[in-house]
Amino acid sequence: MTHVEKRAWIRLVVAVLAYAAYVVAVLRRADGGPLPDVPYTAALLWSVGGAIAVSIVAEIGMAIVNPRASRVVDVRDREIDRLGEHTGQAFVVIGALAAMLMSMAGWDRFWIANVVYLCFTLSAVLGGITRIVVYRRSLPEW
Known part of the structure; x- marks a missing residue:
């Protein structure tokens, strides 16, 4: 496993765990009450x-742990990173559009912030999964 692939795994796992911890923290603070009243910031x-x-x-x-591991990034690594970024960007756009529409509709800031955070997390997860799958298989041919 290359250094870049390990980095993709780290970022994927951390994104999922951080978001899960955030959701648990907010739900505990809600204690059955309305979510928009929870201090989430x-x-x-x-x-x-x-x-x-x-x-x-x-x-x-x-x-x-592995100081001798090669940190050389080749063309394949750059292409995989680019594909992962492009794949994940869809959720960034979805989150921005959702936040804009929610804001225009007058939704509570709680929901807007949480949709944006969810979409950032989904972007990181989808991008990470894409990178890992492509490392394990091969780059798609266009």
């Missing part, structure tokens, strides 16, 4: 910041 920021920090630490740990 701190949990969201900690979740995103924590995911970034854990990804960085995990990638550093991966480099320490």
Whole structure:
């Protein structure tokens, strides 16, 4: 498994775990009450910041555990990364459109923020899965 593929695994797992932790935190705070009344901002920021920090630490740990691993990125790695980015971008666009429509309709900020965060997470997950599948198989021929 290449260094770049390991990075894709790390980011995929961290994205899923961070979002799951955020959802659990918000649902616990709701305690059966209405979700828009839950103070979600701190949990969201900690979740995103924590995911970034854990990804960085995990990638550093991966480099320490296997210091001789090649970090050379070849054409195939760049193409796989590009395909993963393009695949995941769909959810970024969906999230932006959803947030815009929800805002225009006067929805509560809670729902808008959570749809955007969900779409960012789905983008990371779909992009990561795409990268991993292509590493395990091959690049599609166009």
